[in-house]
Amino acid sequence: MFAYRDSTALITGASKGLGAAFAKELASRGMNLVLVARSIDTLHDLADSLGAQYGVRCVVLQADLATSDAVKRIVTELGSLDLKIDLLINNAGLGLTGDFLSHDLAEELASIQVNVQALVGLSHALGAKMVSRGTGGIINLASNSAFQPLPHMATYAAAKAFVLHFSEALKFELRGRGVQVMAVLPRADGDEFLRGCINQDEGRCVRQRRACGPPYFAVVRSEKVRRLSWTVQRARRHLASSSAAPQRHG
Numbered sequence: 001m002f003a004y005r006d007s008t009a010l011i012t013g014a015s016k017g018l019g020a021a022f023a024k025e026l027a028s029r030g031m032n033l034v035l036v037a038r039s040i041d042t043l044h045d046l047a048d049s050l051g052a053q054y055g056v057r058c059v060v061l062q063a064d065l066a067t068s069d070a071v072k073r074i075v076t077e078l079g080s081l082d083l084k085i086d087l088l089i090n091n092a093g094l095g096l097t098g099d100f101l102s103h104d105l106a107e108e109l110a111s112i113q114v115n116v117q118a119l120v121g122l123s124h125a126l127g128a129k130m131v132s133r134g135t136g137g138i139i140n141l142a143s144n145s146a147f148q149p150l151p152h153m154a155t156y157a158a159a160k161a162f163v164l165h166f167s168e169a170l171k172f173e174l175r176g177r178g179v180q181v182m183a184v185l186p187r188a189d190g191d192e193f194l195r196g197c198i199n200q201d202e203g204r205c206v207r208q209r210r211a212c213g214p215p216y217f218a219v220v221r222s223e224k225v226r227r228l229s230w231t232v233q234r235a236r237r238h239l240a241s242s243s244a245a246p247q248r249h250g
């Protein structure tokens, strides 16, 4: 049984959305938090309110995970604060909507840096410490789009496929070493999700959705994909209860 009280979780992308929801839920269970994102004022507001409401310690670290030295700086900061991380939640993520070739290459590469490189870097740095202590957990936010290519969000879906496969392989490698790894696959939350995409101009998103037409949403939201993911999850849970096979969640 995971002991939340007096343990510490580091959550990337904690300033809003699912990251903030993770922070609230874990704080309510008594967990201390390290909140990471770019929006420092929002993080401080969240940290203050969770600290006051639940009496947990919340440390705020401002980091742009699209920069190549972000992980190193976070790890250095954790060391200087003498903070040990028991649960890592690699939640920060973003997707560009529209044709791949219409995007600025730097933006595409920056999204991969956040969705993939930072997640791998933190898993490596903090995962090694967890293994040396023989305990810990890593939760990586993938997406239901990890199951298929996604035209008009090409690098996003490919990055999430990476996250899913990476998490499953890591889970397998770390079995028996006290560190649990899990991939979460939220189903795309329609309008809300598209508002969170990097092309934040809402009108442009709507135009892109219309231009993409029904097949676009069929890919993201089809019953077939949902059924597939549920089937995979149920099969994995069944396997996990009888062996150390990897699990998918979400």
Ligand SMILES: NC(=O)c1ccc[n+]([C@@H]2O[C@H](COP(=O)([O-])OP(=O)(O)OC[C@H]3O[C@@H](n4cnc5c(N)ncnc54)[C@H](OP(=O)(O)O)[C@@H]3O)[C@@H](O)[C@H]2O)c1
Residues within 6 Å of the ligand: 012, 013, 014, 015, 016, 017, 018, 019, 036, 037, 038, 039, 040, 063, 064, 065, 066, 091, 092, 093, 094, 114, 141, 142, 143, 144, 185, 186, 187, 188, 189, 190, 192, 193, 196, 197
């Ligand atoms: N919501 C959905 O429907 C859905 C579906 C499938 C998968 N997911 C995945 O679930 C995760 C959370 O999604 P969400 O909808 O909650 O996202 P969101 O509301 O857009 O929030 C994204 C978070 O990531 C942070 N972030 C973005 N770029 C960053 C950067 N360069 N450096 C540091 N932090 C950065 C943002 O903080 P700052 O802007 O303050 O830096 C924010 O806290 C993502 O990985 C997403 O791909 C979500």
